[in-house]
């Protein structure tokens with residue numbers, strides 16, 4: 001009797017259309033809550049949103065004391081601006097190469113060239129929110145590790161292209177933005193740095209790129225103190241084209257700066273090159289490399305040709321995968337040449353099924369430079385290039 005009463009009430013409940021709708025709505029609400037929860041979990045692993053990285057403890061070799069002030073300074077720097085990762089562009093030069101006050105305005109590009117990185121990182125985030133990316137990362141498994149390999153330079157060499165291409169490899173996880181830990185943020189300590197990294201599973205390599213490390217005097221000692229086994233990658237490019245690319249970037253943000261020609265010389269009549277200008281200074285690769293060789297053996301540093309990264313991306317990527325001890329998974333099947341951009345692009349970017357080219361801040365049209373000045377710069381760099389070829393055992397063909 002009781003049993004039939006229960007059955008009857010259940011039947012009455014189900015047969016009511018209003019109640020049916022109510023149940024359906026509740027189920028839909030629960031699914032929505034679950035999806036929101038998953039998304040929040042995923043978003044917390046995205047590099048550009050990590051601004052609470054300071055976790056108190058300093059480990060191992062990290063030097064310098066983090067003060068509450070420095071922490072607040074960093075947090076406010078990241079939070080205060082509408083585009084937080086603009087601060088993390090690769091356009092910072094070490095203070096030691098800034099001399100004259102007039103050069104300061106050009107060399108200290110923190111205020112001028114921040115937007116480029118943002119352009120790329122924003123693209124990454126949009127891709128990362130595609131459903132295919134959500135399904136693979138939402139579980140947030142693995143743990144954050146200090147990078148085992150770092151792209152340390154050079155600015156305007158093609159570092160963003162290399163990192164984006166490497167991220168296609170399933171055994172590489174990389175932080176999208178430039179952490180600038182070993183130059184600007186060292187006082188924050190290694191735990192702060194580790195916290196910026198994406199989670200990795202056993203066997204996966206953690207990577208980052210900050211091109212200004214290559215010209216930062218303290219960077220080799222600091223990276224070696226973190227781990228002497230860190231693998232270093234330098235993307236190098238013809239120093240004259242690199243200087244013009246660097247100038248083009250600054251010009252795009254500060255259209256009123258003097259001409260490239262006038263900045264190149266200390267004295268145009270005598271033809272004395274102004275090596276205090278960072279655009280010139282960065283290209284003296286042999287000098288900077290000398291500093292790294294005090295702390296790292298040559299076989300721990302891989303030099304990637306910026307020119308070949310454009311003409312034969314799969315070939316250069318093959319060398320990089322070998323250097324990192326990874327299976328050659330990224331091959332020419334992953335690239336297509338985009339005629340409009342004039343660059344190789346990815347058929348499918350990391351976490352996406354769509355083709356991906358770098359943003360508009362890569363491949364800007366360079367201004368025409370007086371051929372005499374270009375020749376003067378070629379003459380200036382030649383001996384340094386020769387030395388660099390000797391040191392690396394590789395002729396990059398810039399002369």
Ligand SMILES: Nc1ncnc2c1ncn2[C@@H]1O[C@H](COP(=O)(O)OS(=O)(=O)O)[C@@H](OP(=O)(O)O)[C@H]1O
Nearest residue numbers: 090155156157158159160161245343358362363364
């Ligand atoms: N595939 C692909 N797509 C777009 N751009 C490419 C690519 N490969 C290399 N490059 C060259 O990369 C140059 C920018 O170098 P970086 O990424 O190291 O610049 S930055 O230091 O991070 O600002 C950029 O320099 P400019 O052409 O002078 O803008 C490009 O020439």
